[in-house]
Amino acid sequence: MSAPLRASTFEMIENDFVKHDWRSHSRPRTLRYVLLKWILCFLIGGITGCVGFFNNLAVENIAGVKFVVTSNMMLANKYAWAFMVFAVSNFILTMFASVITSCIAPAAAGSGIPEVKAYLNGVDAPDVFSLRTLVVKIVGSIAAVSSSLHVGKAGPLVHTGACIASILGQGGSRKYGLTCKWLRYFKNDRDRRDLVTCGAGAGVAAAFRAPVGGVLFALECVASWWRSALLWRTFFTTAIVAVVLRALIDVCKSGKCGLFGQGGLIMYDVTADKITYHLVDLPPVIVLGIIGGILGSIHNFLLEKVLRIYNRINEKGLARKFLLAASVSILTSCCLFGLPWLASCRPCPTGLKEACPSIGRSGNFKKYQCAPDHYNDLASLFFNTNDDTIRNLYSAGTDDVFTKFSIILFFVTSFFLGIISYGVVAPTGLFVPVILTGATYGRLVGMLMGSRSTLDHGLFAVLGSASLLGGTMRMTVSVCVIILELTNNLLLLPLVMLVLLISKSVADTSTTNIYDLIVKLKGLPYLEAHAEPYMRQLTVSDVVTGPLQMFNGVEKISNIVHVLKTTVIMGSL
């Protein structure tokens, strides 16, 4: 990155000018300021909700057409043509995402959550919240997810929400002359940071239809500073997102949204109404937590290695970047289309003749290459959009639908595809691949338990997702609430908590969380929750007399803030 990093301040700088300005404020002006701030939150929620919905609508329709066309070709036994169409459309979509990201807004690459987290903790990287980044992030994310790359939409949506918030707060983009004079109030770091917090929460709320999860996510992101007024404002924003999403999905229920379907595509219903669990179910749940912790650590470790390699490749120019993206796309297409052939066809379960094999997009029972009245269980996992695959894995009463072989194969593929896909120069999210991978080994544990456990395998899949999220992201409270809101089942709570608790604890012993790891790789410093030990030895005079000595590099900015914080505490009490 060419432009320098900037440390954002945590509070307004209260010098004489500001104080004088404040004193001169009239009551109407203060009222206008407060009102404007609420209106901005309303707009952030509304726009983020619309973008989130539009993102889903576009992905379901683009990927949907792709799958319908290829499925129809396979029904007509034109397998080679089907693969060609599938691979070429994936390739075009991936390259489109990669080209616009590389050439127009490199800051839109990746998940965006690390950048948002860094910003909220005091480091403002250049161009991260520009209008260009916003547009590329939205369009690129749709293309990347539609191209069947093993990437998610949640991270990009968080970044999108934050971008919208930042741009609105600045009264538009100065670069393109789209500025509003009356929004200049919010051109200070504190107000901007507040708005970006709301935007990040709104992004999570839009991605998972999880308004409370969004608030908690924002709260867990902002490790170093939190004001109680912010809680209420973020909550308001995510509520708006929830209302907007609900209204738009109601519109789609009348069937006007093409392949978007009945709008259940954002929320996964684990339909087992009455979940009961007993003491005997605890051991597998604990095992899931431990597996999640270990796999999460390995995932983070491998991802870091892969990202280092990718960084070296990407530094060598545009051609290499595109080559990398192309290779990943082709590899993914081959895996998704080729691996299902390894599964043997299974006869449709009796009594389900109508739903099996499911011709078209959704449903557990893909016909693929099989004879009539048979289905290919592996194709239901591979040859689907990520959302549909998650729904297949989460759905209750499907204990006999998948074979162990299919689940293991999908688990291994999903784990490694997730790691190699993230680093592609395009808007890529980490949440969905992790949820997918977790769900598979969750189901596997359920299968291995067999009749010894009373829990549904769909439930095991949910717990598996929770465990891997806990092991990689380590944002336990928000992940827990997101999972609950995603599955709309509060009775899961104690089990999800237990799994998260164990997986986070296990994973924390070895590697750091995935976002801090990416932040470090990107060279963005930020204020951690705890000061480094040596700072305890510093005194007031070290700061006051020698601040210049400490500014030896960008990495030290966060330290300065810490030293100042520590100094106060030491000096004050």
Added chain:
Amino acid sequence: MSAPLRASTFEMIENDFVKHDWRSHSRPRTLRYVLLKWILCFLIGGITGCVGFFNNLAVENIAGVKFVVTSNMMLANKYAWAFMVFAVSNFILTMFASVITSCIAPAAAGSGIPEVKAYLNGVDAPDVFSLRTLVVKIVGSIAAVSSSLHVGKAGPLVHTGACIASILGQGGSRKYGLTCKWLRYFKNDRDRRDLVTCGAGAGVAAAFRAPVGGVLFALECVASWWRSALLWRTFFTTAIVAVVLRALIDVCKSGKCGLFGQGGLIMYDVTADKITYHLVDLPPVIVLGIIGGILGSIHNFLLEKVLRIYNRINEKGLARKFLLAASVSILTSCCLFGLPWLASCRPCPTGLKEACPSIGRSGNFKKYQCAPDHYNDLASLFFNTNDDTIRNLYSAGTDDVFTKFSIILFFVTSFFLGIISYGVVAPTGLFVPVILTGATYGRLVGMLMGSRSTLDHGLFAVLGSASLLGGTMRMTVSVCVIILELTNNLLLLPLVMLVLLISKSVADTSTTNIYDLIVKLKGLPYLEAHAEPYMRQLTVSDVVTGPLQMFNGVEKISNIVHVLKTTVIMGSL
């Protein structure tokens, strides 16, 4: 209060001794410290969960026996005897609660949430977290709630959780020689405050079976300081509470808990599975929010006036205190027993001959004085435990059970009984009366809407509760999540959010929130989220040269901290 207030510090005092001590710490010792802290959280969650369950069990059995005995007497037409037994048992229970509170632990009076909030924001009142207070709070709360006083259990449970946390953290009570040496690590303000935060969260979790609500409640209580590590620890504690409650309720399902029943007594299930709402339902919801805001303001205003009068009475010695408690108890008994006679008997709905009239405790259809096959709808509200009344009001599919007259009469009585009962010297909570009052006018709005709204009246009751909670407590995010967890229905979310948003905004224009109001009445100062305006004019030198001038009274302690905070910000950037 005789002992002086103490300002608790927000961070450890890092002087040379502490730093030297730290440097000498070995790794095993640090590990032991961390492990101990988690074990303490586990214990806090476990014990608070048990206490919460025991509280419910005791109340349901004591109050249950009372209602069964009086109902049986009324079946035998011995109305005068029934009233005598009812009034005398209520009187004895109230006086018991009042006497132990006045004589043994005056700090256990009231809700306890104001004290906890004050402590978490920097002011440590004497005796608030002592062992004596804990015991009296638990026993007194059971007696007060069982005595049919219009008070709740949630506030006292929060205080109980905080007490348990504080006592465990101090390694027992020094006064009674119950101390543990190995727990001395936690005898500093920061660790104690962390534990008390966890305890407060655990209390809410135990009262409403709302673990996530508990975390958010703790978060909203701690207005002035929050560490991200705390979120995770509080979450762990409330998870333990949830698991313990679930396990204990499972034990009760086998019918070993007397009148406790099937364990649905803590969680209210609004049984309408599929809630759908349309644009036409928005106006009544908005109206509910406005009513909630206005009524909340009036409630807080009246409560303050009543508390001022009560304070003057209570200051005049024990006899007056007891007289006050006795009057409130007798008045309450008269209302609960007498007012149902004003309702006319209604014939049982056809098809419900089995459930109507419900002989015994639970059920919507109390026979009371009515002829066979008739029921008294007002008695179902008045002549019940608070938990059962809330369940009656919340339950779906009961649109025709209550008459408008009954609902209005109950609303007025509940509103005023709630206000005059809180100030009695006994452990009294505010949550449950507010929930009850809100639920009644919610239902009333539903009735007035009639067929114009598609929403169930039980749902209107839930939204009414939310609106009054928003108007009085103003803790919007936690109240929202508590309501959702209470009713176990996430689909309510957008409506609850909307109601809370409106009611809080309306109420904020006139009065302050109920807890701050009580804190002020008690003379406890605490650190508010924003510094007072004049502090903006202070400079570093005002603090450094003239700290003594500022300590003109206890009220100024919070200011000092604020000044120091402001100073840093001014000095640092």
